[in-house]
Amino acid sequence: MTDASMQPSGTPPPPAEDVHDLRPPRNQWWDVWDQFKTHKGALAGMIVFISILLFVTAGPWIWAVDPGLIDIRSRNQGSSWAHPMGTDQLGRDILARMMYGGRVSVAVGLVAMLLGLLLGTLIGVLAGYFKPMDGPLMRLTDLFLALPLLPLLLILVTLFRDTLEGMFGQATGVFLLIVFAIAITSWMQTARIVRGDVLALKEREFVLAARSIGTPSRRINTRHILPNVMSPIMVSATLGIATAIITESALSFLGLGFPPDFPTWGRILYDGRDWIEQYPARVVWPGVFISLTVLSVNYIGDGLRDALDPRIRGR
């Protein structure tokens, strides 16, 4: 059966191959997309992630309820048509709060991850590729790893909060501060992993070949080394989003992050914690959204990592 069906397609006459002879090299991102599509988990993850993005961006236009509106008479309600996710102890609509809160949480997660990744990759590549910088940069990494996180954040917040709020307004100021604080305390793992990989890669013969061609160091890094350390970077990126969202909620809980009336997923989760026995849904909703975001991003990262590796591609 299989043989019979393979037969016609398996034996094209050799000249037929020369028909598409001068086809120009295809942009490799199409190959990446083709491979990505075959990864079912990644595709599902992407659909979920896009839905979440739509939920938090376009959602407030459709569900036009003020998340800060206090309606004390309808507090602690369950699901209903008026409040699909119920209301909290002050009678605020949880669906609206989830939408607005999601904006902040997803934005903090993405931006802090990108920033941390950028910093980590930069330091990792510099330390791995340029020998004299290895010692100082890695000791700096150790220094940051040894710093206790919470006191550092406390100092950061007390020092810079007012200045930043004065410069950018309350919401943006706190956002910048939190993103910066999370990035500055989460780049070390990436830097270490990247440095290790770069150390191994730069001794490979294709880097020597690039040098014999006369490729300058900066292009050796961008063309040969960075694409080959993509896999570990991807992994730490997807894990980074999760950590960033969770750190943000921890900060909000400690009163170091956004102000209490400012909804974020983490804040909603911690607010609901006191009522977990009476109204478990109040904790479940933000918990589910945080988990879904993290999970979907993890799957996207997994699919991307596979799709970016030509050795796995096409299998």
Place this chain on the structure above:
Amino acid sequence: MSAPARPRKKLVEVKNLKMHFPIAGGLLRRKVGAIKAVDDVSFDIYEGETLGIVGESGCGKSTCGRAVLRLYDITEGSIRIDGTEIGTMGQSSLRRMRPAMQMVFQDPQACLNPRMTVAGIIAEPLEEHGKLSGKARLERVFELMDAVGLNRNFANRYPHAFSGGQRQRIGIARALALNPRFIVCDEPIAALDVSIQAQVVNLLEKLQDDFGLTYMFISHDLSMVRHIADRVAVMYLGKIVELADRDALYERPLHPYTEALMSAVPEPDPALEARVERIILKGDVPSPANPPKGCNFCTRCPKVMEICHRVDPPYREHRPGHFVACHLLEADSAAHDQSAGSTGATPTNTSIQQGEDA
């Protein structure tokens, strides 16, 4: 002494090249010694010829090839390519010289970036040095693929999809991209099957004829070097012990190490094979970090003399175009000088006479 006996032009001149790698040790990682990977090596490569470099593994062949292309910062010595001194040149000015000199690597798997397509790999030197626009560059890539016998349809594939021989062809196409004049082939066939070795070597010879290339062919395969090289240099422990025309070297090796090496070449005829007298060397190669005093080969040489343990033999032209570093020949030529007698003939003259007699 190195005056050419032929009118041909010297493309590469290497003089007293030394490449020492520091050994760091102790608590403070101070330099405590050096691996003398290449130690005082001199040779010339004439335009259009193939110089074979042979020697056992670890003798510094590859290091020598890489040092000649200045992939390392050399410790000492001078390298002139087409009259331009590149031994002390900085990497940025060296970059402008790169198109003239290229390299084919030993491991065809490792020398190609697994994340780049074949077209991307071959086009990289063109992007770095050429002024070609996208379309012309692609056309050139296709030309190169034709030249090395790769199907044009393979342009979009990745290195992992190719066999060893095909990968080596990709590596050769990349080396050819900038129309180089001088290519260092660093054991280009060592990682290939015997049948593929022949294909690749024939391809290299064809390209040499077509483009007038000059090769420095590093290999430990003596029969292959005999096939492709015009002149052959034998290295031992970082030094060239003998350099001569291929036939002279294979027929009548002068240095005891070369003799031993040549006797190790397998004889395909079983009847002859039984009668081959092999010279078996005793012991191991000394460490290049701590080479023996005097001649490097004195610890294993079957014809070792007392002087070999004290004095490093000079590397001299004992017959025209035949350079050897050995005390045995020093003794010979000294004896010859005395018998040749009173006309005050210099050793050079003597050796030329010898050459004519031969």
